[in-house]
Amino acid sequence: xxxxxxxxxxxxxxxxxxxxxxxxxxxxxxxxxxxxxFDLFIRNMPKNRSYFLFAGLEQVLLFLKNIxxxxxxxxxxxxxxxxxxxxxxxxxxxxxxxxxxVPEGSIVFQNEPLIRxxxxxxxxxxxxxxxxxxxxxxxxxxTKASRVVNEAKGKPVIExxxxxxxxxxxxxxxxxxxxxxxxxxxxxxxAGKCYDIPVFGTMxxxxxxxxxxxxxxxxxxxxxxxxxxxxxxxxYDNIAGVNNAVVIGKxxxxxxxxxxxxxxxxxxxTEISQQIRKIxxxxxLNYVKIFASGDLDEYRINNLLNNSAKIDVFGVGTKLGTSSxxxxxxxxxxxxxxxxxxxxFSAIMKLSEGKxxxxxxxxxxxxxxxxxxxxxxxIGLDNECLLGDPLLEKVIDEGKLIYNLPSLExxxxxxxxxxRCLPAKYKALESSPEYPVKLSQNLLDMIRRLTRKLKNE
Amino acid sequence: xxxxxxxxxxxxxxxxxxxxxxxxxxxxxxxxxxxxxFDLFIRNMPKNRSYFLFAGLEQVLLFLKNIxxxxxxxxxxxxxxxxxxxxxxxxxxxxxxxxxxVPEGSIVFQNEPLIRxxxxxxxxxxxxxxxxxxxxxxxxxxTKASRVVNEAKGKPVIExxxxxxxxxxxxxxxxxxxxxxxxxxxxxxxAGKCYDIPVFGTMxxxxxxxxxxxxxxxxxxxxxxxxxxxxxxxxYDNIAGVNNAVVIGKxxxxxxxxxxxxxxxxxxxTEISQQIRKIxxxxxLNYVKIFASGDLDEYRINNLLNNSAKIDVFGVGTKLGTSSxxxxxxxxxxxxxxxxxxxxFSAIMKLSEGKxxxxxxxxxxxxxxxxxxxxxxxIGLDNECLLGDPLLEKVIDEGKLIYNLPSLExxxxxxxxxxRCLPAKYKALESSPEYPVKLSQNLLDMIRRLTRKLKNE
Numbered sequence: 001x002x003x004x005x006x007x008x009x010x011x012x013x014x015x016x017x018x019x020x021x022x023x024x025x026x027x028x029x030x031x032x033x034x035x036x037x038f039d040l041f042i043r044n045m046p047k048n049r050s051y052f053l054f055a056g057l058e059q060v061l062l063f064l065k066n067i068x069x070x071x072x073x074x075x076x077x078x079x080x081x082x083x084x085x086x087x088x089x090x091x092x093x094x095x096x097x098x099x100x101x102v103p104e105g106s107i108v109f110q111n112e113p114l115i116r117x118x119x120x121x122x123x124x125x126x127x128x129x130x131x132x133x134x135x136x137x138x139x140x141x142x143t144k145a146s147r148v149v150n151e152a153k154g155k156p157v158i159e160x161x162x163x164x165x166x167x168x169x170x171x172x173x174x175x176x177x178x179x180x181x182x183x184x185x186x187x188x189x190x191a192g193k194c195y196d197i198p199v200f201g202t203m204x205x206x207x208x209x210x211x212x213x214x215x216x217x218x219x220x221x222x223x224x225x226x227x228x229x230x231x232x233x234x235x236y237d238n239i240a241g242v243n244n245a246v247v248i249g250k251x252x253x254x255x256x257x258x259x260x261x262x263x264x265x266x267x268x269x270t271e272i273s274q275q276i277r278k279i280x281x282x283x284x285l286n287y288v289k290i291f292a293s294g295d296l297d298e299y300r301i302n303n304l305l306n307n308s309a310k311i312d313v314f315g316v317g318t319k320l321g322t323s324s325x326x327x328x329x330x331x332x333x334x335x336x337x338x339x340x341x342x343x344x345f346s347a348i349m350k351l352s353e354g355k356x357x358x359x360x361x362x363x364x365x366x367x368x369x370x371x372x373x374x375x376x377x378x379i380g381l382d383n384e385c386l387l388g389d390p391l392l393e394k395v396i397d398e399g400k401l402i403y404n405l406p407s408l409e410x411x412x413x414x415x416x417x418x419x420r421c422l423p424a425k426y427k428a429l430e431s432s433p434e435y436p437v438k439l440s441q442n443l444l445d446m447i448r449r450l451t452r453k454l455k456n457e
Numbered sequence: 458x459x460x461x462x463x464x465x466x467x468x469x470x471x472x473x474x475x476x477x478x479x480x481x482x483x484x485x486x487x488x489x490x491x492x493x494x495f496d497l498f499i500r501n502m503p504k505n506r507s508y509f510l511f512a513g514l515e516q517v518l519l520f521l522k523n524i525x526x527x528x529x530x531x532x533x534x535x536x537x538x539x540x541x542x543x544x545x546x547x548x549x550x551x552x553x554x555x556x557x558x559v560p561e562g563s564i565v566f567q568n569e570p571l572i573r574x575x576x577x578x579x580x581x582x583x584x585x586x587x588x589x590x591x592x593x594x595x596x597x598x599x600t601k602a603s604r605v606v607n608e609a610k611g612k613p614v615i616e617x618x619x620x621x622x623x624x625x626x627x628x629x630x631x632x633x634x635x636x637x638x639x640x641x642x643x644x645x646x647x648a649g650k651c652y653d654i655p656v657f658g659t660m661x662x663x664x665x666x667x668x669x670x671x672x673x674x675x676x677x678x679x680x681x682x683x684x685x686x687x688x689x690x691x692x693y694d695n696i697a698g699v700n701n702a703v704v705i706g707k708x709x710x711x712x713x714x715x716x717x718x719x720x721x722x723x724x725x726x727t728e729i730s731q732q733i734r735k736i737x738x739x740x741x742l743n744y745v746k747i748f749a750s751g752d753l754d755e756y757r758i759n760n761l762l763n764n765s766a767k768i769d770v771f772g773v774g775t776k777l778g779t780s781s782x783x784x785x786x787x788x789x790x791x792x793x794x795x796x797x798x799x800x801x802f803s804a805i806m807k808l809s810e811g812k813x814x815x816x817x818x819x820x821x822x823x824x825x826x827x828x829x830x831x832x833x834x835x836i837g838l839d840n841e842c843l844l845g846d847p848l849l850e851k852v853i854d855e856g857k858l859i860y861n862l863p864s865l866e867x868x869x870x871x872x873x874x875x876x877r878c879l880p881a882k883y884k885a886l887e888s889s890p891e892y893p894v895k896l897s898q899n900l901l902d903m904i905r906r907l908t909r910k911l912k913n914e
Contacts, residue, residue, distance in 0.1 A: 018658030132620035163589035169624030201475030
């Protein structure tokens, strides 16, 4: 039987744009494989974002360790007229370069090199597409999740957009990145198993509708899950629904259990939550939590809490899982230096409107103010001696992974600490100022020198 | 070494929202596993879409054939307090129901049942999340691709958004669905191999910049790929670039080869394409094609061609691959009938503002006008005798796949034929009228009866 998953892990070295292979074939053919440095960075800060929460490094590093071409793949490439010599080179391909990277869970900004790769140019080029795809997706998602969690002001947020996320891999990565961004857990059972993160779920309207009436449905469900269950109360009418939940809550108390919560999924969540909170409290069920869902995102959560909605837990789906107000980032991967004939490295920059790049091998330095909050960043050259905290760490040395991959929990903690240190004004949903990212004097001098040279040519 | 792909095919039965398992556990616990029918449909037509191109059925059917729980998975579920009896049921789980579906490549509209499943309710419920995820993604993408191709008015469109698509699975499915929607091919090498579709690619700016000058870079590339190569000419300056391309074009002619094309990726594509067309033609290179890319979608392509841009091939990336103007559809899966105590089926409908559902087991009938164009659709009951062409076919019979999965080529041909039969007004980017989807008299009577009953209760 044919598989519905169209690829295996060992296929994924071919998860690349054709042009990467074409360029590499030409480099090989022209005997050009000198070391070069590439930066992965995000060109622009989108107007509805004011920081990025970096994620996806683990998958990038494991990809670099695992990449290997199989005979079947080389036979496929042969059909595309690649030379036999180049295919033989691919047969023995492995990544032998150096990688510097910002740790996952770090707050970063536009134009900052997030991954810096120095390797023979064929190796550095061949891996581009996978890196961009992975960092774009995960950084976009972790950033979005952190915005939602921030607006929930300490109330738990659960990610459950699996049904509208972009396929299997995105479904997994949304759960991973939402957890990094501060969500309490996910509805995705496989993600719960793979990443060891908390999994949550209640029931669907179809469950209620499959019984003669709502009370029958609630009783059937709490028979199976008597403790801390959440009941979906809006299938027919929220008020009738919460009254039925009160009946169940009392029955459970009599059996030595507690109802966990009620879930509302439609209508005016502010008003409904206030009404049902009162009904629950009037019936002595003040311990029952109100779980709200239905088309939520950071803007709606902000609005609900500003209007004193009585919501204890937020379920956030599609708009988080697709980052729907910004479904991609301007992540790019650019050559910034190449070894010249003299054996040194020549800095390279691209000079075009709105698309110019920063030359040379760089480091990010972060400066904090006296209270420990992030004040500004400085992008300098790697060999400069600057005072701030350097963000890029060496993670692969001549192809060898020298970095202990942190646990998801510790990535999440780093994100939490980074978000705590980012002044509130940079987390505001509206009118957030631009965080200062400055360039060092040496880098500015290099840019001036290269600009003059490029314009004179 | 840990894997960077976090799941295998055999894991994917756990690719589900937790609540599906919770509901199933409760159904099992309450000895409730009567047959029920669920419809998968798209609730609303988004305001920037006027039809959907249905895709994703193949993966759904293969999933239903393959779903099977492993011991490791059951051990994981045990930690979530599922009863041993239910876990034993899952150990032997297989899908035994009937499935009716619209073929992939069909044009469909809001509220039309696209997949109809009749199965013991536990089976029908357990598979919901995978179905929704798959059909949402692929139908969204095939629809988007067909819109882009339609605006290109016969000029080839190549999909190359891999670097910004949402992860590995989306990257594959974008290539598949773009091909269904009429794209000529993809940049994704793995998709080319898996789906046997054409793969294309040129070169990146970094390739040009890694050489001393553009002409050196062009010569190096055409040394490796002398025939029908496309040269990227905008790294430094489009006009200087096309002049270098002319030099190369002449050199290739002298060696018995032909330059294939030049690619422009930035700036005012209308003006630039007209300028470089003239330069190419003035130099006798009228056979050299102009390939344009850079932030394209259906709206920009429409605008370019309306302004007489001289573009022969379009490369469309991020905005197609993320369906960025509509990154999700309102795909849902709802219970529409359940077997009652008397052994017959009771129709079920949900009655809430903007979210009411159509009851009963239904069929879609399509009516064409005299010229063979689609005129309107009628949603009727399955047992009605109506004249239009029925769209739903039986594809799984009591768990057995009775449908010959069509080749991707034939799905693409069906899409092409469906799009040809859809009147132009429904393909317009703006002010497209709503395609008429009517309800049969019997269905309307059933709705009236159920509404009365629900309101009286």
